[in-house]
Amino acid sequence: MYFVYLLQSEKDHQYYIGQTQDLSIRLEQHNAGTVRSTRHRTPFRLVGHETHPTRAEARWREYTLKRSAHQRKKFIEKLTHIPG
Template sequence: MATSHFVHILYSEKHHRHYVGMSRDVNSRLKSHNEGKVTSTKPYIPWKVVHVEAHTSISQARSREKYLKSAAGRRWRKNNLKM
């Protein structure tokens, strides 16, 4: 089965903020964020992709996204993503 779902972490250098999301097309999603089409991220433009993980199912991707948004996931981001 082909990879079809991606979990991505975006970072706003200007505001020192992360955003964890899931998409089938990371580049298109990044463009939406940077064009201000996503309400929750609009105040923190510009964004850049700092991490992408490929998953073969939407349920795997959703589980990983949920983990990365948890306290343990924030610790993982702090330890593994050097900003």
């Protein structure tokens, strides 16, 4: 199983979308500063994730989210929505 995840920087409150097979290890890597694209914005918190059966599907979903502002906005809204 693979995950497409949403992180939020506790430093500047910006979001980051990525994909991985192991969420806990990947979050540790982001917070340790070993991920080049996010090391200047640590620490991060995991906002939420989607699951996908294959890496190809997770990579495609990540690609579409990063390419389409509309899809990205819907994804962020879905994962940050607090029912009430």
